[in-house]
Amino acid sequence: MIDATIDSIEVSVYTVPTDGPEADGTLNWDSTTMVLVTATSGDTRGIGWTYGPKACATMITDKLAGIVVGRDAMDVGGCFDAMVKAVRNAGRPGAVGYAISAVDVALWDLKARLLDLPLHHLLGAVREKVPIYGSGGFITYDEAQLGEQLTRWAVEQRIPRVKIKIGQSWGTDPARDLDRMRQARSVIGEATELFVDANGGYSRKQAIRVMTAAADYDVRWLEEPVSSDDLEGLREIRDAVSPDVTAGEYGYDLYYFRRMCAAGSIDCLQADVSRCGGISEWLRVAAVAASFGLEISGHCGPHLHAHAAAAIPNLRHLEWFHDHVRIESMFFEGTLDPTGGTITPDSHAPGNGLTLRSLDVAGYQIG
Numbered sequence: 001m002i003d004a005t006i007d008s009i010e011v012s013v014y015t016v017p018t019d020g021p022e023a024d025g026t027l028n029w030d031s032t033t034m035v036l037v038t039a040t041s042g043d044t045r046g047i048g049w050t051y052g053p054k055a056c057a058t059m060i061t062d063k064l065a066g067i068v069v070g071r072d073a074m075d076v077g078g079c080f081d082a083m084v085k086a087v088r089n090a091g092r093p094g095a096v097g098y099a100i101s102a103v104d105v106a107l108w109d110l111k112a113r114l115l116d117l118p119l120h121h122l123l124g125a126v127r128e129k130v131p132i133y134g135s136g137g138f139i140t141y142d143e144a145q146l147g148e149q150l151t152r153w154a155v156e157q158r159i160p161r162v163k164i165k166i167g168q169s170w171g172t173d174p175a176r177d178l179d180r181m182r183q184a185r186s187v188i189g190e191a192t193e194l195f196v197d198a199n200g201g202y203s204r205k206q207a208i209r210v211m212t213a214a215a216d217y218d219v220r221w222l223e224e225p226v227s228s229d230d231l232e233g234l235r236e237i238r239d240a241v242s243p244d245v246t247a248g249e250y251g252y253d254l255y256y257f258r259r260m261c262a263a264g265s266i267d268c269l270q271a272d273v274s275r276c277g278g279i280s281e282w283l284r285v286a287a288v289a290a291s292f293g294l295e296i297s298g299h300c301g302p303h304l305h306a307h308a309a310a311a312i313p314n315l316r317h318l319e320w321f322h323d324h325v326r327i328e329s330m331f332f333e334g335t336l337d338p339t340g341g342t343i344t345p346d347s348h349a350p351g352n353g354l355t356l357r358s359l360d361v362a363g364y365q366i367g
Contacts, residue, residue, distance in 0.1 A: 004041045004073040004114050009065035009103060011057040012036045013367035016327050021140040025167025025201035028140070032323050033366075034331070035060070035098070036356070039106040041073045046110025046351060050274040051301065051324065052098035054367055059099040063087065068103065073114055076107045080280040097252040097275055104278025105304060113351040120345045123283070123311035129342035130309045132302060133195060133221075136322030137164025137184065146180065147187050149322070154188040159320065159341045161193035163221065166210070167201025174210050185217040195221035196243075202226055204233045211241040219243045223270070234265035244268055249299040251276050257285050261292040268316050272299035279308045286312040303328045303335060306345050307352055318343070331361050 015033045022029055035056040036049045050056060067086050068079045083100045090096050112119040134153030137146060146164065153159040164184050166177040177196075184194055196219055202210065207225035221244050226233040228247040238245040244267035251257050251271055260266060269289040273282045282298075282305070289296045295316040298305035302318050302325060309315050320338050329335045332354040336343035346353035 002074055002114055004044075006039060006041055006069050006071050006073050006079075006107070006110070008038075008040045009060065009069055009106070010038045010040070011060045011065075011367075012038075012365055013054050013057050014331075014361060014364040015366050016330070016364050018323065019326065020145075022323070023139045024165040024197065024199040025139060026170055026199045032327060034327060035102055036331075037102045037106040039068075039073075039103070039110040041110060041114060044110060044113050046106045046108070046113055047354065047356060048102045048105025048107070048109060048278070049304070050098040050102040052274070053095055055095045056099040056102065057367055059090070059096055060103060063090070064099055064103050068107065073107070073110055076104070076111055077280060079107055080104050080277065084277070093252040097277060101274050101276065101278040101281075104280050105273065108279045109351040116350050118345060118347050118349060119307035119352050120310040121347070123279070123308060125310045125345075126313050127310050127315075128347075129344050130306055130315070131317040131342050132159065132320040132338050133161035133163055133193075133317050133341075134159045134338075135163040135195075135197075135300075135319045137162070137180070138322075139165050139168055143183060146183060150184055150187040153320075154192045157339050157341075159338060160191070161195060161220070161317070161341070162188055163195035163197055163223070163319070165199065166196045167198030167225075169201075171198070171202040171206055174206070174213075177210060178213055181214050181217045181219065190218075193220045194218060195223065197223035198225045200224045200227040204230075204236050207237050208240045211237075211243060215242070221246060221268075223247065224249075228260075231260060231263040231265045235263055238265060238267065246270055246297065249275070251285070253277070254281070254284055254288055257288050261289060261294060266294070269294050269296045270299045271296055272301070273304045273308060274301050275299075282308050283312065286314060290314045300324050301328075302343065303332065303352065303354060306336060306343055310345050331357060333357060
């Protein structure tokens with residue numbers, strides 16, 4: 001029996017500029033902010049993070065840290081439950097949910113390190129290798145940039161599935177969307193699966209028309225063709241198109257995911273460890289999906305998801321998202337290799353197997 005108390009919760013905030021202009025169909029950005037949590041028990045430290053506004057750090061220091069400090073480090077479930085109950089009036093969706101997620105991930109990492117176990121072994125691994133798909137293909141990329149990125153994934157790294165953004169300017173330029181799908185298929189060949197993500201930029205019938213026009217490009221995955229809140233619209237599109245329709249990245253609790261599954265709106269459920277409540281809730285979300293006969297896909301932050309994904313039977317894949325892969329590789333030693341289309345969590349290193357490069361990333365710290 002390990003007798004360990006959570007001694008402290010520390011938070012740091014970093015903003016990292018993108019390596020070029022980036023946009024999807026409905027939003028553009030030039031930097032990404034990471035809120036990093038360190039949970040300490042004695043000489044052992046666990047790390048977790050989320051990608052969200054600096055306000056997440058304020059929520060952690062002002063509210064959540066005081067709830068978990070002093071608790072048994074083995075009782076991660078109890079810490080999660082206490083945090084969720086404590087934010088009733090603040091509201092769980094949005095930055096509050098991001099903050100809970102970051103703390104929860106840090107506590108799971110801390111527990112695994114205290115037990116000297118790889119995190120996926122603590123969670124109960126069902127697989128050694130976790131399938132991933134290359135993700136980026138931003139609207140801002142010209143033909144050369146898109147071709148270079150797709151070639152790196154499909155040819156150099158042999159990732160058998162890749163995703164690009166469509167829904168240009170809220171769906172106002174479907175001709176360019178179709179041209180970019182044509183280019184993607186030309187670059188990756190017939191053997192690699194093509195995924196597309198409209199980020200809610202289309203109307204219902206427009207999404208159906210675009211996918212009908214794209215039939216020759218054999219698109220396999222259509223993400224958020226309309227808003228993820230439009231469950232009827234997702235169902236209408238799902239019934240009319242060939243690609244699997246998916247959504248769920250903005251979910252914050254089990255009721256959200258249950259409604260989406262029960263509506264028959266999706267072929268695969270997405271969920272994001274950095275938003276939905278961390279590993280504790282992500283595992284439960286996977287169980288909800290399984291109860292409807294659905295698989296789950298991890299949204300972005302691949303090193304946040306890797307160990308949890310290895311521990312669920314109904315996983316489809318994780319998103320190897322360009323921005324987050326770049327940041328996680330800059331910030332941590334021990335990041336994973338996607339060559340061949342899978343990543344393999346370290347079975348010898350305790351916790352998530354990552355070590356923060358404190359000196360290397362100090363210049364990006366803003367709080």
